[in-house]
Amino acid sequence: MAVFKLPDLGEGLTEAEIVAWHVTVGDTVTVDQTVVEVETAKASVEVPVPFAGRVATLHGAAGDVLTVGSPLITVEEAPAFLEPGVVTPTGSTSTEGSGNVLIGYGTGTAQARRTRRARGTRRPEAAVVSAPRPVNERVRVVSPLVRQLAKQSGVDIHALAGSGTDGIISRADVERAIAGTVEPVVPAAADERRIPLRGVRKTVADKLTRSRREIPEATVWVDVDATALLEIRAALNADATAPKISLLALLAKFTVEGLRRFPELNAHLDGDEIVIPSAVHLGFAAQTDRGLVVPVVPGAHALSVEQLSGALAERTERARSGSLAPAELTGGTFTINNYGVFGVDGSAAIINHPEVAILGIGRIIDRPWIVDGQVVPRKITELTLAFDHRVCDGGTAGGFLRFIADCVESPLRLLRGL
Numbered sequence: 453m454a455v456f457k458l459p460d461l462g463e464g465l466t467e468a469e470i471v472a473w474h475v476t477v478g479d480t481v482t483v484d485q486t487v488v489e490v491e492t493a494k495a496s497v498e499v500p501v502p503f504a505g506r507v508a509t510l511h512g513a514a515g516d517v518l519t520v521g522s523p524l525i526t527v528e529e530a531p532a533f534l535e536p537g538v539v540t541p542t543g544s545t546s547t548e549g550s551g552n553v554l555i556g557y558g559t560g561t562a563q564a565r566r567t568r569r570a571r572g573t574r575r576p577e578a579a580v581v582s583a584p585r586p587v588n589e590r591v592r593v594v595s596p597l598v599r600q601l602a603k604q605s606g607v608d609i610h611a612l613a614g615s616g617t618d619g620i621i622s623r624a625d626v627e628r629a630i631a632g633t634v635e636p637v638v639p640a641a642a643d644e645r646r647i648p649l650r651g652v653r654k655t656v657a658d659k660l661t662r663s664r665r666e667i668p669e670a671t672v673w674v675d676v677d678a679t680a681l682l683e684i685r686a687a688l689n690a691d692a693t694a695p696k697i698s699l700l701a702l703l704a705k706f707t708v709e710g711l712r713r714f715p716e717l718n719a720h721l722d723g724d725e726i727v728i729p730s731a732v733h734l735g736f737a738a739q740t741d742r743g744l745v746v747p748v749v750p751g752a753h754a755l756s757v758e759q760l761s762g763a764l765a766e767r768t769e770r771a772r773s774g775s776l777a778p779a780e781l782t783g784g785t786f787t788i789n790n791y792g793v794f795g796v797d798g799s800a801a802i803i804n805h806p807e808v809a810i811l812g813i814g815r816i817i818d819r820p821w822i823v824d825g826q827v828v829p830r831k832i833t834e835l836t837l838a839f840d841h842r843v844c845d846g847g848t849a850g851g852f853l854r855f856i857a858d859c860v861e862s863p864l865r866l867l868r869g870l
Contacts, residue, residue: 454503458490458524461778465492469517469651475525479507487525490518491651491742495781496774505529517650602626623658652743663805671800672849673836676857677823678816682831684863688757700736700790701761706859707788707811708732708753709866714852716844717809718785726843735784735804736764737791738771746804747771748784792816798834808840809849811856833860 458468468490475487484500487507491497509526512518602609607629614621649657663669681702688697711718711732719728734752738745747767752760770776787804792815801812814834821830835857839849859866 453508454505454527454529455523456501456503456525456527457521458518459499460520461492461497465520465778467517467519468492468497470512470514471496472514473510475507477507477510481505481507481527491774492778495776495778499524501525501527503527503529605630652745656744659805660802663803667803667805667808668841669803669838670841670846670849671836671838672846672853673798673834674853674857675832675834676860677821677830678833678860679831681860681863682816695758695762697757698761698764700764700788701757702863703790703813703860704734704736704752704760704764704788705757706856706866707786708734709859710852710855711786712753713855714848716848717839717852719808719843720785720806721808721840721842729785731785733783733785735787737787737789738768740772740774742774745771745776745781746784746787747776747780748782750783787811788813792833798836801836801838803838803840808843810838812836812838835860
């Protein structure tokens with residue numbers, strides 16, 4: 453029997469929820485066959501099995517949350533199957549194995565040969581499956597960060613009743629214990645429904661809580677006339693054979709140009725230092741069935757309006773289908789949030805930690821506006837900037853927001869120089 457354990461899916465993720473099995477007990481599987489879809493805190497991932505043979509056990513059902521290193525599927529190996537790196541009775545090394553890269557699992561002999569050549573050694577290959585991470589079976593604490601917080605704060609996790617799924621002890625449980633307000637876990641009443649806070653929703657909650665706790669933010673806003681912006685977008689899209697340019701792409705272009713002029717808002721804090729990268733990795737808020745996610749367009753500063761529009765559309769579609777990799781949801785340096793699509797005018801958006809600013813865009817509506825001394829109907833929107841007051845003052849924040857507003861009101865002035 454070969455036990456395939458839930459692999460490390462990267463990005464520091466420690467658990468995953470089973471979404472759907474693609475095999476059942478008794479099925480025959482081949483090496484690298486996708487056997488299950490799991491959902492991490494950042495994305496849905498299809499997991500291939502590195503073994504060939506008959507499925508003996510599925511360790512969990514849809515909806516179950518497994519920790520990294522815990523059994524996922526047990527396979528009764530085919531008689532002729534050998535794990536990669538296993539020395540056969542003849543003294544040779546087996547060549548079967550997985551070609552898919554899962555952290556903690558091998559990638560077949562071809563990759564191993566490349567690794568040995570890079571190191572200049574010719575040692576026999578190691579077994580594919582790494583030792584599982586230690587899991588405390590008596591105390592259900594999934595996150596090592598929660599364990600560390602409890603240890604640093606002197607909280608005995610053995611004395612806590614976890615409020616998470618299956619009694620898992622969460623950060624909130626430890627924080628309540630620190631505050632001396634440990635509360636018993638209350639079962640759901642007959643007239644209420646309780647939804648576990650986990651997956652994407654939990655990640656969002658943790659990030660927003662940390663942002664509010666750590667960042668002394670301030671907010672500035674301005675109403676702008678977007679009539680000219682809508683006109684130029686219509687002109688750009690007049691050619692039916694050319695790719696369409698989205699309104700968000702135009703605003704994204706204005707944003708990256710603004711960050712070139714006010715780079716402090718593209719920074720992050722590292723201890724007592726403000727770190728300002730040379731590149732803009734632009735995140736944008738996208739609402740999906742799984743909750744709010746922030747896909748990232750890396751190197752957005754180097755893209756044209758047309759390229760930005762294509763990248764935003766492609767990532768939005770994959771975000772809604774749940775096919776974005778975890779790495780595509782991290783690494784942003786600045787975020788834009790077009791909450792106008794929800795029919796609201798403005799919002800004091802929460803900064804996407806560890807970034808230091810977020811630009812919000814309200815809906816565009818007809819409003820009376822004074823043009824050349826006359827009151828006329830115009831297309832008006834509200835722009836909002838929340839910023840970390842530690843990295844800059846109102847002059848920088850106001851200057852950046854005013855630059856974006858001027859681009860919206862007179863887009864040709866900027867686009868001529870791009």
